[in-house]
Amino acid sequence: MGELRLMKGNEVLAEAAIRCGCDGYFGYPITPQSEVMETLMERQPWNETGMVVLQAESEVAAINMVYGAAGTGKKVMTSSSSPGVSLMLEGISYIAGAELPCLIVNVQRGGPGLGTIQPSQADYFQAVKGGGHGDYKLIVLAPSSVQEMNDFVDLAFELAFKYRNPAMILTDGALGQMMEKVELSDYKKRWTENEIAEKWGSWATTGKPSSRNRNIITSLELDSCKMEMNNRRFQEKYRQMEVEEQRYEMFSCDDAEYILIAFGTSARVCQKATEIARNKGIAVGLLRPITLFPFPAKIIGELAPKVKGFLTVEMNAGQMVEDVKQAVYEAGCTRRVEFYGRMGGIIPSPGEVVEAIERNFL
Amino acid sequence: MMEIKDILKPENLVYGKSKVLTDTIMHYCPGCTHGVIHKILAELIEEMGIQEKAVGVAPVGCAVFAYNYIDVDWQEAAHGRAPALATGIVRLNPDKFVFTYQGDGDLASIGAGEIIHACNRGENILVIFINNGIYGMTGGQMAPTTLENMVTSTTPFGRDVEMNGYPLKMTDLVAQLPGTSYVTRQSAQTPAAVRKCKRALKKGIQNVLDKKGTSFIEVVSTCNSGWKMTPVQANKWMEDHMFPYYPLGDMKDCEKEKPVEKN
């Protein structure tokens, strides 16, 4: 059993980064995620594990510091909230194009524009469809508890390095600010220079020894035939992720006639809604996607023939619902897929969700 | 009378291409200053024995392919972001020799924020700033450094400072920042200037190896294609027009300021 603490989600992100052997964090203050960098600065991990923490002059600079550091084979991350992540998209596209592993955390708030500082899930499309320019994908993990805020930091790095691809933890202001019991992970040692050279020497820019050719980190290829080949390679990688990494959790789905699909904070609401509906005699289950890319389309396809309908519950105007419709369609089914959501920083209540089930299906 | 073939012997070699410069033919226009600076940088990396610890950051602009020519590890930055990449690299790898190589559009326009803050933090990096007063790669548009009344493809009647502001002296700006240690403006149009510029670059590299803070070396350069001149004419034009506004010489040579001791 690891160390038990009562902590805020944002604080746990910082603690988990230190404990998983993260080498560097570069960030810029923005509500509701500022506690990530504040916690790191308070903890002074450079004295403990050697992890570097730096407050950048902007989100644009922060993501490019991540780009540079990630290019040397180190475990690096940044965190921000929606408007800040919009600023980072240029850098994220370059990182994806240069095939570098790193972690970006988006503690979402309501948009568009400056929006609100309350929780939202309106950056779903931005996170899972690319966001920046070009055909690229991030590995997107959606925690729904403070415990998962801890667990997914290490998991995100593991997947990022496995696929040489940036990973994102897509969470929101509610989970960032919420205090819950968490079992912290044990400390992992940071990789040494030699370990990095051994693991990633074929691509990391750590200085060119005479024993190898120079490594070049770039997303540029002016020859369009070669650039298409690069894109083919990226797409193959994304397809491989879809085969191997679809993650989800199910509650009461075995005998369910109607299935709620929700991630993160709205999945917590839906868990309660499932209970209320069951007490009312409606056979409702919950499917909670953990990876938003790759989207758990396979299980949705398997569930589709067995149920009467799906209701996605999101804190946006209806984004993930499109991926659910696609998954049902691809499974050759015609089940109804409905949507209920709130916007602008409002979290739906379990009662509203049950009403939406009744309104749509009964 | 000695025959040429008798002179061309290895023991008589006095000047040749550095081994750190690759055999790839540079894509630059004939007479471009980039080639000269690449060459002396490669020579210094070889002479100072730092190929194994060098990591370069290439810009967006004509020098975007710098990584094809100098045989060290490289990263290719987004436009203007090279100092942020270099910060990330050097903070996590403090014993590497990290340098950025940027043009005036990259450094003085879109990347003005990143360079000011990197210099202000005193990142232990070498910044090579090629200033030819124009965007070369995209076809000769106005840069922040374009001289007053200078004709470019976006100032076809000359740069109007009422409309476009004044040519930006980045080097003067960063010399004011406590994080910089060596700030100088050089050129590379004559043998003497190239040799002097090489000495300045050497000093900048040595400062980074000695962890003295940011060394910033501007090279006032030509873009003969963009300026629509021959290479020889462009050098003359640079001496007559660029040098009066961008005077050559060292602006600062010290260690970066030490923090005030905490009580």
Next chain:
Amino acid sequence: MAKIKGAVVVDNEVCKGCGLCVEACPEEVLALNREMNSRGYHYSYMENPDACIGCSNCGVVCPDACITVYRVKI
């Protein structure tokens, strides 16, 4: 007094005929060839080889690193 004698080798295929070496040569040794290389450039060559003193100025200013310089004392 020892006499100094130099010689220059230009990599014809790499040379872009920019003429900076011609301008930098103090002894008017170099000139641009009337012939072109395969890329269409009038490459630099020793028009007056006897005048070369091996000072390396041409090599130093060459942006394409295509000049090698040799020098002997006679």
